[in-house]
Amino acid sequence: MRIGVLGAGQLGRMLALAGYPLAKTFVFYDMSGSPSAGLGEVMIDRDGKYLDDFLSRVDRVTYEFEHLPVEVAETLAKEKPVHPCPRALQVCQNREAEKTLFGQLGIPTPQWKVADSAESLKAAAEELGCPVVAKSITEGYDGKGQAVLKDPEEAASAWETIGHQRVIVEKFVNFSREVSIIAVRAEDGDVAFYPMAENTHHEGILRYSIAPAPSMTPEIQDDAERYIRALLNEMEYVGVLTLELFETDDGLVANEMAPRVHNSGHWTIEGAMTSQFENHIRAVSGHPLGNVAPRGLSCMINIIGEHGDIDRMLELPYAHVHLYNKGERPGRKLGHVNILADSYEELVWRVRNCAQFLPGCPDFTSSLTARG
Amino acid sequence: MRIGVLGAGQLGRMLALAGYPLAKTFVFYDMSGSPSAGLGEVMIDRDGKYLDDFLSRVDRVTYEFEHLPVEVAETLAKEKPVHPCPRALQVCQNREAEKTLFGQLGIPTPQWKVADSAESLKAAAEELGCPVVAKSITEGYDGKGQAVLKDPEEAASAWETIGHQRVIVEKFVNFSREVSIIAVRAEDGDVAFYPMAENTHHEGILRYSIAPAPSMTPEIQDDAERYIRALLNEMEYVGVLTLELFETDDGLVANEMAPRVHNSGHWTIEGAMTSQFENHIRAVSGHPLGNVAPRGLSCMINIIGEHGDIDRMLELPYAHVHLYNKGERPGRKLGHVNILADSYEELVWRVRNCAQFLPGCPDFTSSLTARG
Structure with missing residues (x-):
């Protein structure tokens, strides 16, 4: 079976390896x-002229990147199975549609309002109570098109900064940590859930994911599973879906979803019986799902900007290095290291030991290290 | 780093994936x-005209197949590092050289003699005591060019059957099981040993490998490590080396070695911290070696001739399916399944459960099932 992948970055690379x-x-x-998958056949088509050619070479289509035109996915779906469904793209590309769907399915979100002018942004900030974050409805990616308002008076300048016709305004959530759940749905409707990960960001980029997330109650895991199951079934979704959440004193609050394999699931390569990449390929290809049980405890460390001392990391008996064969550039994801351990105490020690070989890697702070 | 691989079968494929x-x-x-690697760039060169071109495209050279002309490896080694060394090829292609080296290094072998005529074959059979097996000195592969003599009188017809100028005659070994050890040596001389595997053949083809081999005493593992270490150091070998052995009442007896990753090491993909494929690539590339510790108990089942019911195998929560994307043909290796378990009892049950989906797969018999 030939699988066509829209996008050709490291996620596509890891899908192919699986x-x-x-x-x-x-x-x-x-x-x-600028493809970086580095294996398989790559078609570069900036003008969208060769979609027919692409379609003729594949049996099924998936994507590793959600910022592609929905019409492209819909056109493809008329000819060949496209998984996940184009509707998932549509929802993920529009924060208003996403938040509305979350609300319809009973998935808690931060309080939110829509604004279409500096004035209505100010009014929304007043009603919700500052601080609020305003985000463009569309084209949001990695913190672009966003502004934080500490006071409603900042509305005019925030509106200017964002530069969009329509923004979503969200009340700040007082969260204890960021977590994510990754689930996969097969063609026959079977669903499987990975244990949740605890994620640490630095300068807007994911740095560490620990899984299974420490101190996670079964109730919280159940809530997350219920939320993501509702999304999967509502969209009749096939493939891997990721839901990013905040953990608060009042339970989970959904941040956003990604209709694809996710950086916070890279730990599954050695840390789960079946990786998120293999499970996505299984689902997209119509195979049964694989076992999502963890194999011990894992922490994924992203390699950002610089490679650091790879040979020293390769010497660590508990580390698995995954490089994307990309050139160094500030803020760029160049690879990741999966650390395995049998206890969280051991995990903390091992993560710190590995991180010393990664220049610019922020100190490892998580719920594991925040105590005391 | 660009790695050139001589040969393009499933072993090359798995080297690339790692x-x-x-x-x-x-x-x-x-x-x-007839390449089957299925990824990477493949140069087909039946007449050996494009070796220069191949060399210009790679930084280091390795091989996945030991039946290639030693002169080719030697020519390449003048220009680029070739790991393992061409001498390893030379030894493996000549049973007399191999047995002689084993003897020099104190590695026990079956008693053997060389014969260069039907008459000397008969004499050798008489001296060693039948049954004996006579094998061509060169070009031996998968049981071709061999004959068993149950009586010295069969020498003439055996000589005819083998059809070589020089044969090696070995006394039969009364062994309890077949085992193998896989080791890897780095450029700096560092050596690591995987736990030994117990191998079951059927019709001359490997069917099952269990690792770590059950009921293996530390003394026997130590012996095997001492033998393979002697080979690695003597040849200043870089990469993965496999030594096939018989376990007898008097200890281990060496059968043959393979200068490459080996079918009896496929369990390492999920069953060890670092797979044999990754460790070979690490060694050949000049990196430190990876951790060879097992992750639980494994059994590899080869998929031979027919694929069987892949979807049923994919449903098993303890199975990992590895396909080579080759067409079905009797006796052909099409893939393998790695079964994981926490106890040997569980492993037996799981292996049998999986094997039922593989038509023509022989019943699972091993030291685990032979008891009682």
């Missing part, structure tokens, strides 16, 4: 002109 | 005209 052992072959369709 | 995460790229040089 898919070859299932006898899949891969064609990447790249719209950015 | 090497991409270490930022390696792969060029396969195929002399047979």
